[in-house]
Amino acid sequence: MRAVVVERLGPPDVMELRDVPIPQPGPGEVRLRVEAVGINFADVLAVAGEYLTRTRVPYTPGMEFAGTVDALGEGVTGVEVGQRVASLGGRGGLAEYAVSPAAALVPVPQSFTAAQAAAFPVSYFTAYHGLKTLGHGQEGEWVLVQAAAGALGTASIQLAKALGMNVIAMASTGEKLELARNLGADVTLLQDDPERVQKVREAAGGKGVPLILEVVGGKRFQESLDMAAPRGRIIVIGNASREQATLRPVELMKRNLTVTGLWLMPLMQDAEATREAAQALTALVGSGKVVPQVGPTYPLAESARAFQDILDRKTTGKVVIEP
């Protein structure tokens, strides 16, 4: 089968398309015929060797993908060959076939295309945990969504609106802000607007924003502290700037701020939190309020270009690769 292989870490062009053996599912695993792979910023960082966990090479990237179950490993129950599923936490998605633990499968709503199914798990579960599980967002409250036109950003806007919250969206271009408005953002602001701190505080009623989904990091993290309302909650989800940030705890004390880290992978091991998020998301998908925003799609042979386009901030929605 064809698969993308990374032998040494680096920029996206280290990814090569090769012929490799079809993987066999081990005990508790299933094999999927891959139809669509959702590409996360985390995949780009992993290929560069800059992700939260060490990337071991050689490997095939792709942790989030959708397809049809094609073979079952020993001891797998409750899944059938031919069933359409998505995997969150499988391995080697950028290939014609990939293996996933059965426990990492997410049911796919009938209404979703393969690309939508692959665009769903990471962004929507992360957005839910940011807004609700850890962010404790309430109906009528303001939330600031950074990188608002990206995969997580578009998911966060949709979910926040579906949950009755008011959204301030920030992004780097006017086109990206237009997408945010189309998804329901109440206020939009260019990320480099010189008066952004003041404007965000005013938009949220003058005292600042009670909830911030922080994904840029670096010097922007200090700005998030400045934009937060007294007793505000800042959920640290990403560091797209790839710059270091500093935090002086006394600043949190002065305004009773809370800074909470969010990493989806370990949070998925929390069965209760995952069940609660899945229930809420299923209901919102069923009501038609939540529709994954599929961005540009690329063939497997153009995976490196897809990764480079994410790094160059050219994409909106979830980038999808279709083997």
Ligand code: NDP
């Ligand atoms: P996106 O599709 O949103 O792409 C990344 C976005 O980050 C771009 O749209 C761009 O938005 C912004 N960005 C890129 N480079 C820079 C830069 N140098 N400085 C400032 N902003 C930049 O990717 P994802 O949805 O996959 O991820 C978004 C963020 O959320 C990432 O930081 C990612 O690591 C994080 N994340 C974390 C998860 C977790 O479990 N903690 C799970 C999912 C995502 P713009 O051009 O508008 O600035």
